[in-house]
Amino acid sequence: MAMTLYGTDPSFYTRKAWLSLTAVGADFRYALKTRANKAEVEAAVNGYHRFPVLDPGEGGDWIVDSTRIGLALSERFPARSLLPEDPALAILVRIADDWFDEWFLRPAILFRAKSAATRQWVARVGALNLLGRHADATPTAEEEAMIARLLPGIDRFFLDSCATNAVVGPGIAATEALLARAARVLEGALAPFLFGSRPSLADAALWGFLDSGLLWEPEARAFVEARAPHLLAWHARALEAARAGGGAWNALEAAAARLAPLLGGDALGFAAFLAANRAALADGTKRLLLDGVEVPARGFTEKCRAEIAARIGALGPADRARLEAAAGDWPLFAVYRDG
Numbered sequence: 001m002a003m004t005l006y007g008t009d010p011s012f013y014t015r016k017a018w019l020s021l022t023a024v025g026a027d028f029r030y031a032l033k034t035r036a037n038k039a040e041v042e043a044a045v046n047g048y049h050r051f052p053v054l055d056p057g058e059g060g061d062w063i064v065d066s067t068r069i070g071l072a073l074s075e076r077f078p079a080r081s082l083l084p085e086d087p088a089l090a091i092l093v094r095i096a097d098d099w100f101d102e103w104f105l106r107p108a109i110l111f112r113a114k115s116a117a118t119r120q121w122v123a124r125v126g127a128l129n130l131l132g133r134h135a136d137a138t139p140t141a142e143e144e145a146m147i148a149r150l151l152p153g154i155d156r157f158f159l160d161s162c163a164t165n166a167v168v169g170p171g172i173a174a175t176e177a178l179l180a181r182a183a184r185v186l187e188g189a190l191a192p193f194l195f196g197s198r199p200s201l202a203d204a205a206l207w208g209f210l211d212s213g214l215l216w217e218p219e220a221r222a223f224v225e226a227r228a229p230h231l232l233a234w235h236a237r238a239l240e241a242a243r244a245g246g247g248a249w250n251a252l253e254a255a256a257a258r259l260a261p262l263l264g265g266d267a268l269g270f271a272a273f274l275a276a277n278r279a280a281l282a283d284g285t286k287r288l289l290l291d292g293v294e295v296p297a298r299g300f301t302e303k304c305r306a307e308i309a310a311r312i313g314a315l316g317p318a319d320r321a322r323l324e325a326a327a328g329d330w331p332l333f334a335v336y337r338d339g
């Protein structure tokens with residue numbers, strides 16, 4: 001029985017899971033999470049209201065969260081895994097995946113914050129999806145009335161999510177600078193993919209942010225076309241490679257050296273954020289300043305950090321020493337390791 005991926009078209013993490021399923025060669029179908037199936041889907045995952053969720057078929061336990069989905073698929077399809085066999089290199093893939101999921105999210109929602117037109121355009125697709133329709137549908141008059149009722153709530157949801165991620169007020173200019181810097185750094189980091197000639201879980205994350213965000217929303221796409229055209233070519237190349245399978249991983253040392261401009265140094269601001277987020281949860285303040293904006297600390301982000309820390313702790317001494325030699329001087333690595 002085929003797997004079923006439930007999600008929505010504007011959802012970055014749904015598209016990440018979609019690319020992951022494609023890359024492992026799974027037999028799957030993509031289904032919208034709609035008003036009609038919401039209760040049934042959420043009942044299968046203990047009330048988890050986010051997406052994507054994956055029904056793996058054959059009566060198996062449903063899986064939530066794009067990273068969990070990618071990890072589970074990699075175990076089920078080892079020959080086309082999204083993680084390298086080298087456990088030390090796999091840690092770097094997990095760190096890069098976390099960087100995109102928790103940090104690149106900010107530039108990915110930039111245009112939803114900057115432009116009411118973009119926000120409404122995306123919200124309309126979200127509303128259509130709730131009715132089981134895609135962007136190219138021609139809704140009936142009754143559906144149009146329903147869309148009009150749904151739009152304000154979706155618009156508010158996007159604005160809240162921009163505020164939670166400090167993509168608001170002074171955070172907007174800072175996020176625009178982050179996008180420009182990330183685009184520059186990625187030009188050197190994608191060779192052709194983050195960890196070699198086959199897409200990893202972290203590449204799937206980047207692909208999702210491009211596919212349902214920066215290359216999908218018209219205003220964002222115009223910005224990327226003008227400022228970072230290499231990302232357009234990469235997006236097409238990653239889909240081709242995911243469909244084809246094959247390719248090889250870089251050696252740990254080569255990958256770490258190439259990715260140092262992205263994950264080493266200040267990790268484009270993520271190293272300080274991750275440390276401050278952890279501290280704000282530990283001391284109970286649960287709030288922190290990000291680019292001049294006060295935001296709530298993120299428990300989920302800390303959970304991901306702690307899980308990677310546990311993985312580092314579980315490495316054998318030889319792999320641990322190799323990883324330390326390759327990435328031990330990255331402040332971001334220290335935030336994961338020292339916890």
Ligand SMILES: N[C@@H](CCC(=O)N[C@@H](CS)C(=O)NCC(=O)O)C(=O)O
Pocket residue numbers: 010011012013014049050051052064065066067101
């Ligand atoms: N860490 C989760 C994030 C999932 C997530 O935040 N999904 C968003 C859509 S991209 C969502 O479900 N939003 C609806 C909500 O929060 O109610 C993942 O990687 O799957």
